[in-house]
Amino acid sequence: MSDIKTLIVDGLWTKNPALIQLLGICPLLAITTTLVNGLALGIATTVVLICTNSIVSLIRHTLLPSVRILIFVMIISSLVTTIDLLTNAFFHELHGVLGLFIPLIITNCTILAQAESVASRNSIGKSIISGGSAGLGFTAVLLVLGGFREIIGRGSLFSGIDMILGDSATDSFIKFPFDGALVAILPPGAFFGLAILIALRNLFIPTATIEQRLETNISESHG
Amino acid sequence: MLKYPLFQSFYGGVHLESHKNTSNHKQIARDFLPSRLIIPMNQQFGSDAIPSVKVGQLIQKGEVIGKPAEKNTTAVHASCSGRVGAIEKHPVPTAGKVSTSTCVIIETNDENNIAAQKPPLFKNHLDKLTAINHAGIVGLGGAAFPTAEKLNRKSSHCEMLILNGAECEPYISCDDLLMQEHATEVLRGALAMMEIVGAELTVVVIEKDKPKAIEAISNAIETIGSKCIRLTDIPTMYPTGGERQLVEALTGKEVPSGKYPIDVGCICQNVGTAYALDCFFQLGEPLINRIVTVTGQGVKNPQNVAVPIGAPIVELIKFCGGYDGEVSQLILGGNMMGYTVDTDQLPVTKSTNCIITTKKATTPKPFEIWPCIRCGECIPVCPVRLLPQQILKAYENKNFEELGKLGLSECIECGCCDVVCPSHIPLVENFRKAKHLRMQEIKSSELSNAAQKRYELKTQRLSSQHANTEKLHADLKESIKESSKNDMIKAAVERSKKRRDKK
Amino acid sequence: MNFPINSSPHVLPITSVPIIMRHVLYALIPSTIVYVWYFGFGIFINMLIASIAALISEAIMLRIRNRPIKPSLADGSAIVTAILIAFSIPPLAPWWLPVLGASSAIVLAKHLYGGIGANIFNPAMVGYAILLLSFPVQMTHWIPPQIENLGFQNIDLWSTVLYSVTGSLPSNLNLDAITQATPLDIVKGGLKNGISINELRSGPLFSQLGGYGWEWINIFTAFGGVYLLYKGIIRWHIPVSLLTSITIFAALFYLYDPNQNLSPSFHLLSGATVLGAFFIATDPVSAAATNQGRLIYGASIGALTYAIRTWGGYPDGLAFAVLLMNLMVPLIDRFTTPKIYGQQQ
Ligand code: SF4
Ligand code: SF4
Secondary structure (H helix, E strand, O other): OOHHHHHHHHHHHOOOOOOOOOOOOHHHHHHOOOOHHHHHHHHHHHHHHHHHHHHHHHOOOEEEEEHHHHHHHHHHHHHHHHHHHHHHHHOOHHHHHHHHHHHHHHHHHHHHHHHHHHOOOHHHHHHHHHHHHHHHHHHHHHHHHHHHHHHHHHHHOOOOHHHHHOHHHOOOOOOOOOOOOOHHOOHHHHHHHHHHHHHHHHOOHHHHHHOOOOOHHHHHHHO | OOOOOOOOOOOOOOOOOHHHHHOOOOOOOOOOOEEEEEEEEOOOOOOOOEEEEEOOOOOOOOOOOOOOOOOOOOEEEEOOOEEEEEEEEEEEHHHHHHEEEEEEEEEEOOOOEEEEOOOOOOOOOOHHHHHHHOOOEEOOOOOOEEEEHHHHOOOOOOEEEEEEOOOOOOOOOOOEEEEEHHHHHHHHHHHHHHHHHHEEEEEEEOOOOOOHHHHHHHHHHHOOOOOOEEEEEEOEEEEOHHHHHHHHHHHHHOOOOOOOOHHEEEEEEEEEHHHHHHHHHHHHHOOOOEEEEEOOOOOOOEEEEEOOOOOOOOHHHHHHOOOOOEEEEEEOOOOOOOOEOOOOOOOOOOOEEEEHHHHHHOOOOOOHOOOOOOOOHHHHHHOOOOOHHHHHHHHHHOOOHHOOOOOOOOOOOOHHHHHHHHOOHHHHHHHHHHHHHHHHHHHHHHHHHHHHHHHHHHHHHHHHHHHHHHHHHHHHHHHHHHHHHHHHHHHHHHHHHHHHHHH | OOOOOOOOOOOOOOOOOOHHHHHHHHHOOHHHHHHHHHOOHHHOOOHHHHHHHHHHHHHHHHHHHHHHHHHHOOHHHHHHHHHHHHHHHOOOOHHHHHHHHHHHHHHHHHHOOOOOOOOOOHHHHHHHHHHHHHOOHHHHHEOOOOOOHHHHOOOOOOHHHHHHHOOOOOOOHHHHHHHHHHHHHHHHHHHOOOOOOHHHHHHOOOOOOOOOOHHHHHHHHHHHHHHHHOOOOOOHHHHHHHHHHHHHHHHHHHOOOOOOOOOOOHHHOOOHHHHHHHOOOOOOOOOOOOOHHHHHHHHHHHHHHHHHHHOOOOOOOHHHHHHHHHHHHHHHHHHHHOOOOOOOO
């Protein structure tokens, strides 16, 4: 039980892919211009993570070590392609916004890292929980960053929610009484935002601790 | 026929506010006779001289009281007549700090006759150099390096003798007055040096802010009528007086790192040294007094004084009218490269060219120090072409490798960077600390390298031993296993036999 | 007697950081006066607001970073940053524009990198860039020169203050009517629409040499720059190389096609060229350190400014040119290290 709890806490916080492992930064920076965009990409990534983890975990005994990465990538790409087509079919507008970044989920290192270090060594249950929590952790960061940039950059929140919830939600976003500083939704804003998040994280888990942990991990895996 | 245009250019440096006129309007005072002398036996270079007198002994001015311990060091003479009061340890200013050394203390008397001396005669070149050492003659520019040693430095060819009368330190005026009052003697001394080193040319270098000295020297050159002495007046710029800087300024050549000016065909001597040499060659007088500039706001009558070596500073100050109110610092040497001392009970040594008494504190208060703003002011003023701001950064990061690359060891601690820094960072102080730390670091890394090597050897030895024992154990185990296997099989066979037998 | 022991050199320093900053402020006086002559008192309001914002953010950041507050506030560097920002935003601006500019300059560009001396980028230009990227509309609408015979509607001091505080104008004034694009902007837009330089320059916002009014502001800024040179606060390398390189590029293209390219004098005397050359690019902290490096640094800023003005997306490229070259400074420094005395061969 405590095992599962650590898995969940790891994914959400102590080994959060975006804030601590700093994986998948490219889509993270590019997509989070609004909260809704962040949410959509987060959900897509989480789904891919859970699916890949379960498939990889199922076939983990038959995997040939020498070609495992190849197989992971094939699994991930088929899943991503499916999701790409599905969003295109059911959330066409959203697909237009997220554009290239859905296919690019394939290159998100979080997924590969999960497949390699968790799914190929653990039971399917554990793998799904780990993948799900890592995905949720990633999504959380996307949400915070997206919300932050949207508020500052546009003075709104939840704009474009209709792309997910349908036309009935067209007007249900919040508009703040200012226009916002455009820089926040331009690329520099993404870096500023992520830097601020990492700085905040540093208050709780200093980078030095993370490096230490990495070193011990490396020496453990070598020893 | 001159190979060199006489002034090329001078890299770096700063214009400093001159304080020479505090002390240079009076003639050199020659009637200073201290009541007591503290004559140090230690030398700036090489091992200490050995006292050759006994307590209570009456001695005459100019008598040898300390014999050189090594061939290359100089003798020590009594600079006034009197009685040896004691031979004891006493604090002495040496090479930038105060340290204790054996000193001969002389209670002086009024008898001011110099011990009978006559102009020396030399059999050969070597004889001459030894004689110079025995006359106690050292460089009087401040470093006090034995003159004979410097003149004897081997090189293919010495083309030029540079007679250094630049005197770039803003407070010092002793060379200025010496040149004004004894131009002929100075030049005669230079000619003698030229003969020793075999140079073709002597260049007297004087900064433009000393018009009287320039006039005196050029008149003297005319009187002597020698074609091989030239006078060059160079712009007033600190630190033109540095040996290496002067060589570059006059010849455009750089003295390679770790080498001496002689390696590019030059030799630098201070004008004071030339004068001392002339006194020795003409009168047989050893180096027993030197001219000291006593100056600054904190002394009543700032002036230049001919001071017997070993005179206590406190008496010298009294001779100059005493302190004028509260004095904040006592500086030996110039205000740029000199050092502060905490007491005036120290003797004047051969390297003491100036004593400054200041009234205002010159160190910035801590809240007036800002971080380096990278303004780069320190870069063009560095005569060695270092990057002081980068050195500072490397020092703050304790990056010793970088410090080496940036040329920290080449820093002459001239202080140019320090004065121009708008952030008031005590750069020179930091560099001194950095040099010290770096030396320690190098030493300890050498030590640790040695230790590392020892450790590696040991582990190798141990591991080979270990391997041997391992093998032994393994063999043993193997044989035990074998035998126990056999035993087990036997037992089993027996058991089954028994069972069969039972049936 | 006992005397204290100090390290050499025993000299009082020649200058200090506050003195430098003070001279920089003095040097900006002439251009401020001309600026007020042409564009009214709006810049004073902006200067005031920006300075207060800069000082407050400086104090807060120093507090957070546990540094002594007083000496750093007193050194005047925050004020210089604020004043430079005030120069680069329109005279008629809502109060939060200078506040955001100054505080982001101090917080983001200065203190997040470690305070004075440690900032990689020029704080004032970071502040300006953030404003320009965030509020392109407010940042590019300048009021025209407030000279009677130009035929524009003028705005008085009271309305300016009112606009700054409340964001709205008295009912007899219309924001669109009283603001214009800057000359560089007009040229940029006009060229895109196929209007030739000659036609463009016949507009009322232009004069013989550059933008109307701007030429005198730039010339008086240059006087201030010469004062700084004379006082030894800055060295000639950056301004000279910067102005020379802009002139050379402008001249080449101008000679090639005077109808599509602005004349060198226009480039020199409009926008922030001279201010940039003497006051912005010479910011010591973010500039190259050696004289040789400064020549390269200045010339590259000039070239980049010309390129961004001519082909880039923004009318005046100086700020971006400075920021880009700030990034190159460590590299430039590396390649321009002087040879140490005696270590040749
Ligand atoms: S003290 Fe050293 S670093 Fe500073 S100017 Fe002199 S030589 Fe250069
Ligand atoms: S002079 Fe001082 S502040 Fe300027 S670069 Fe050198 S060390 Fe830094």
